[in-house]
Amino acid sequence: MTVLAQPMPWLRTAAFTLSLRAGVQDEPMDQSGLSSLVCEMVQRGAGHHNSRDLVAIQDNLGMDRNSGVATATVSFGGAMPRESIRDAILLYADIVRRPHLPSDQLDDALMMMLHELRAIEDEPAQRVMRRLREMHYGKRLGRGSQGTNESLSSLTMKQVQEFYQSHYNATESILTVAGDIRPDEIFAIAEEAFGDWKSGEPCPMPVPDGNPGYEHLQADSSQTHIGFSFPNIWYGHKDYFRMRAGIGILSDGMSSRLFDRVREKRGLCYTVSASCHSLRNAGGVFGYAGTTPQRAQETLDVTLGEIQNLADDLEQQELDRWKVRIESALIMEQESSASRASSLASDFIQIGRAMPTEELSAMIESLTLDDVRDYWKQHQPADYRIVTLGVEPLTVK
């Protein structure tokens, strides 16, 4: 296990993130949803505590907690008053290392997951983005963490135990702690909690196998919901920030091109945006727009047109604005232990180390307009995946 600790002595709080290599990609193909189920089950009692005790302890520690699975990892974390951090880390060592996995609670946990699936069914934008992700990365890397109606009805306690046994260990695991803490104390706590946890070889990263295409989901909705994506490089790639700056110019802020040209100038929609997403061996730009049916075709055409023409008329001012935005965000991250702990963890998962704020800052500062323009000229967006939901399909060129 790697432990990263960042003291922020001006704060009253501390926060941690604990990530293990037990994400969606490690589920057997026919056991979709298993990683989320295990994440839920480990929290239903651990060590000397039943699930009610666990929650009572967390509440009394003042923990604002979260947990969830991503493609490659499962993460647990929380922010709290500084004095609670030791007890909180020890408690989570119980949760990930000594869970009860009570079989009499399996049905309840599965019901919780079924509710989540139904909730997505009722959220058109989420439905669109979930399907888009699957088209983008393929069935293995792109599938949702919630499983399907069919897969959830087949998951068993034995599968929960097997997944737990083979994936909940120190292999490529990371614990990050930020806030009003002392690193030597954190290292001692981590040693006590995780020092003797076994470690092994990680499973290899699956290869992405998504395909371009267009799909329409029929629904009697007020708006047509449009999702689109195209493959791109991922965080950790040497050209990442040249690419990312272009997407910043396209979609970060109220003067960005999509907000200005699709919403402000034309009044086509309330929501339109695009952002970058990274796995460890694949990435993409994902976008969304919601608009009433009579204006949906124009919205799609104008939005994709802006992306296609991005490199044609880039202006220095646009890049400068994006740089100030990132710089400000980096400085303001110093105000939150939770946000710093989670950035440290995501950096480690993505690039294998913590990215110091100064290094990131210098990299952003050194970007030139030519860097951004050249990247986008040489890498014209292609192989679009498009998903719409609404009363009628659109024409996709």
Place this chain on the structure above:
Amino acid sequence: MPEFKKATLKSGLRIVAETDPRSYSMSLGYFVRAGARNERDPQSGLSHFLEHMMFKGTKRRSAEDVNRELDELGGQSNAYTSEEQTVYYATVLPKFQDRIVDLLTDMMSPVLDEGEFETERQVILEEIAKYEDQPPFGGFERAMEVFFSPRGLGRRVLGTPESIEAMTAARMRDYFLQRYRPENIVVAASGNVDFDSLVSEIEQRTGDWASRLPVSDVPDDDLNTLPEGIQLDTRLATPDASQAYAIMIGDGPSSASPDRYAARLLASVLGDEGGSRMFWDLIDTGRAEIATCWPQEFSDCGSWFTYLVCAPEDLQSNKKFIQDIVTKLLEDGVGEAELRQAINKTTAGYIMQSERPSNRLFSIGSRTLMHDEYMSLDATLDRIKAVDENAISRVAKEFLSAPAMEIIASAASDAEDTSAASN
């Protein structure tokens, strides 16, 4: 320690700040008493529409200039409209204080251009359509309409498609002159703020605001009619929905009531998303996706919401569970350990929230605008810690004994009898 400062200008404009020189950022906000409850029928949705138009240019800046400069200052900026107020805010690095003060203050004198008005009308209609597609499909708006009547606090913040289609720029200009007067406005700041400079900059830039006067009067609403586009059915037909959505609404404490802290803790014990009574009985067991409750405070009254989301066929049995939980609390009160847990969790939440100056801004600004009062974080924490079991029982009896109004959005016709009432 953060320090509270206040100045009132000759015009009546109030400026407040909670300054802390150790902060990495500063936040600035304009809090305006202009919300849905201030509107009459022909103005329905106007506070919110106007909020959008405030970004559309001033005498000194085009709409593009406004958005570009907000981005040049690198921070986070936005605005929102509620039943009682409209708020414009930005968080920037302290070195940009003068520029953000200039920009936000200039934005408070908009040109309200006709062409921009027409384009933005479309954006508002899209915003209304967007929420129509999202659970609970207008259920909260309907609950407010039925409970408070469709006027006053029950008026829809976004308006209706009908009211937005019929809106004119002239009506908006008048509404602006009526509501955006200095006595209706508070400027609040938090974080690493130079207060003296803030006061002198604002004073210099707002001198002519006192001369704002509306040109014409809007007639009183005819209370015997429903505003256009409004229905009051307690049952919303949502044929595509896979879940059922139930909203119960009753009375709650106002934001002036000393009982508001006890009510927040009561809601934590009953309906918090992790560790509450509803959580253990309904969520942990997989009976419902959401089962929660909360007090919604307004300046002179309040409401108590209970929200249940589950499979349509489980709606009746889950409502019974909630009813039993409430009945038990009314009979037996809250346990000491349970209350302590809620207090610990709640106070820690306040402490963590306050870490960012941007979060403190809303509390300082709204409190001053509505009650002309300042509550430090520590004073708030003391009030929460002082709540005892008796206070919880008293508040529960006051607000949870009477039957609540109920709104259901569901595809299944057998999910609910529309006339039923529950706790």
